[in-house]
Amino acid sequence: MENLIHNVPFMLALTLGSYLLGVWVKKKSGLSLLHPFLICIPVIAAVLKFTGTSVQFYIGANKMIDFLLGPSVVSLGLLMYDHLETIRKHLLSILASVFTGSLVGVGSVYFLCRFFGLDDLFVRSMEAKSVTTPIAMDITASLGGDVSLAAVTVILCGFIGTVFGPLIIRMFHIETPVAKGLALGCSSHGLGTSKAIELGAVEGAVSGLAIALMGIMTAVAVPLFNMIFPI
Amino acid sequence: MVISGVFIIILYYVLGNVVSALTGHLIPGSVIGMLLLFFSLVFRLVRPERIRQVAEFLTGNMTVFFIPASLGIMEQWGLIRSSFTGWVGVTFISTLLVLVTSGLMQDWLMKAGKRLSGRKR
Numbered sequence: 001m002e003n004l005i006h007n008v009p010f011m012l013a014l015t016l017g018s019y020l021l022g023v024w025v026k027k028k029s030g031l032s033l034l035h036p037f038l039i040c041i042p043v044i045a046a047v048l049k050f051t052g053t054s055v056q057f058y059i060g061a062n063k064m065i066d067f068l069l070g071p072s073v074v075s076l077g078l079l080m081y082d083h084l085e086t087i088r089k090h091l092l093s094i095l096a097s098v099f100t101g102s103l104v105g106v107g108s109v110y111f112l113c114r115f116f117g118l119d120d121l122f123v124r125s126m127e128a129k130s131v132t133t134p135i136a137m138d139i140t141a142s143l144g145g146d147v148s149l150a151a152v153t154v155i156l157c158g159f160i161g162t163v164f165g166p167l168i169i170r171m172f173h174i175e176t177p178v179a180k181g182l183a184l185g186c187s188s189h190g191l192g193t194s195k196a197i198e199l200g201a202v203e204g205a206v207s208g209l210a211i212a213l214m215g216i217m218t219a220v221a222v223p224l225f226n227m228i229f230p231i
Numbered sequence: 232m233v234i235s236g237v238f239i240i241i242l243y244y245v246l247g248n249v250v251s252a253l254t255g256h257l258i259p260g261s262v263i264g265m266l267l268l269f270f271s272l273v274f275r276l277v278r279p280e281r282i283r284q285v286a287e288f289l290t291g292n293m294t295v296f297f298i299p300a301s302l303g304i305m306e307q308w309g310l311i312r313s314s315f316t317g318w319v320g321v322t323f324i325s326t327l328l329v330l331v332t333s334g335l336m337q338d339w340l341m342k343a344g345k346r347l348s349g350r351k352r
Contacts (some may be wrong), residue, residue, distance in 0.1 A: 001260060018344050022289050032310050036294070048305070055305045062299035068289060069296040074244045075286035077268030077322050088312035091292045093340035101333030108325040115293035129322060133300065134259035149311070152304045153322055154313060155297055160326045162294075168327055174334035178339060183334030204290070210333075212262050 005051050008123045011061035026179040073132065073190065076208030079197075083205035090178055090206075097179075098210055101186035102217040105130040106225045123231050125149040126221050129157045132189040135215035139222050143231070154189065161188025162195045177202040185210025236285035239277060243268040 004010070010020050017177035021043060022036030048058055059066070081085060106127050113123045124145030124204070128136040133154050140150035166185050176182055184199075185207030193211060197204035247264025251257075271277045304311070311318055 016295070019295055019298060027270050037298075037301065040298060041304070044298070044302060045305055047254065049303075057301055058302055059299050065296055066299040069293070069300075070238050070244055070261040070264075072293045072296055073287035074240050074247065074264040074268055075289040077243070077265040077272065078286040079290055080265075080269045080280055081272035082278060084271050084273060085246055090341060091339075093337060093344060096340060097333045097337040100336045101329045105325060105329045107330045109321060111320040112324055113317070116314075116320050118267075118314050118317045118321065122318065122321075126318075126321060132259070132262065134261065138256060138259070138332070140236045146307075146310065148303055151300055152307050152311070153318070155301050155304075156319070156322050158297065158327045160323055161330055164327060165330055168330055169334060172331050174331075174336060178341065179334045179337035182337045183330045186333040187330035193290075197290060208265070208290075212265060215262055216335060217267065218260055 005077070006053060006063075008061045011058055011151060014044055014047055014058075015046065015062050015065055018047075026075075027065050031164075033082065033163055035159060037159055038157070040120075043142050066225045069133070069190070077212065079201075079205045079208045085204055086202055087205065087209055093180060094206065094209065095213065098213040099217050100222075101130070102214055103211075103225070105187075106218065106221050107229075110225070110229055110231075120144060120231050122149075126153050127225075129153045130187055130189065130216055131215040131218045135219060139146070139219055143222065143226070151220055155191070158188040158191025161192040165192060165195055166199070178206050182210045183207035187201055189214070232281075235286060236282045239282050240268070240289070243271070274336055 011204040018040040022039035024228045025037055025039050026034045045057070047053075049054060058227075060092055109126045109129065110123060113126065124143040126141055127143065128150060131139070131154070133151055136150050136154045140147050153229055158177035161184060165188065169180055169183060180199060181196045181203035182201070188195070189211050193207040194203060196207035243264040246263060246267055248260030249261040250263045250267070268286070272279055311328065
């Protein structure tokens with residue numbers, strides 16, 4: 001019995017099956033706020049608990065899926081190329097908006113953590129939350145934060161942007177496809193970009209570019225900000 | 232050819248990692264790989280149809296690739312549990328602040344740009 005569960009195929013099937021279940025429930029319920037993750041993560045967690053499988057074993061067995069995140073970021077280069085004209089035309093305003101976004105991201109975490117009474121470890125681990133996981137982990141390590149806490153925060157952040165992004169975009173009358181894609185990429189990295197691709201091709205392309213720019217600018221903004229506001 | 236598409240994308244990932252290592256890991260290899268691939272497409276070093284099928288599969292399914300890392304929350308639960316409300320609250324407010332400010336800024340700059348170029352004519 002043990003060996004039928006604690007192996008790579010079972011763990012891969014668990015990941016894909018739970019995700020498909022999440023997609024199916026979302027479709028059947030018709031609730032746009034019901035992200036597949038809300039079903040899929042608890043289901044996986046429950047199965048791991050029930051079968052006595054450690055999280056480390058699960059993550060190790062799913063290396064194959066986890067690995068594809070890197071190549072999928074590389075592939076965003078094609079999306080950007082497909083919308084070369086749009087990007088070229090708006091490059092200056094895109095740079096300015098992403099820089100604004102990265103300062104707001106770092107600054108708001110700093111002050112909100114104080115407001116919510118979170119200790120310094122959280123500030124150090126959350127300042128880079130709006131950027132893609134590998135950059136966020138590097139920035140967090142340089143701040144002396146908890147790298148795994150940073151990784152989980154990055155995903156929560158992506159999840160929030162994906163679920164509430166479209167609603168907020170409508171509420172605040174963010175109108176152009178460029179601005180919609182940029183907002184999702186800046187706030188929620190790859191997960192936001194997957195939402196942006198659903199909204200439209202231009203949204204997806206600008207969002208992909210925003211991931212790269214946001215990562216680069218946040219890597220610069222974090223040390224600058226902490227020089228003025230030390231943790 | 233699917234395999235040549237896979238090969239090109241992995242090759243740019245490798246190149247990205249090399250550049251990243253040479254520049255002291257300031258920016259991760261995948262992001263540098265994305266920029267290198269973008270410029271290679273612009274300068275016609277890579278033909279877009281060579282990678283389209285594979286690239287669109289990967290970018291279209293990014294959500295799935297985040298699942299294994301998401302389970303990291305189970306490991307971090309001890310640390311997060313005591314400050315759960317604050318952790319979610321800060322992330323929630325900050326994420327939406329970034330979304331709104333960057334999006335509105337972009338719309339505003341594009342409108343201002345249009346007005347400026349309209350005046351020149």
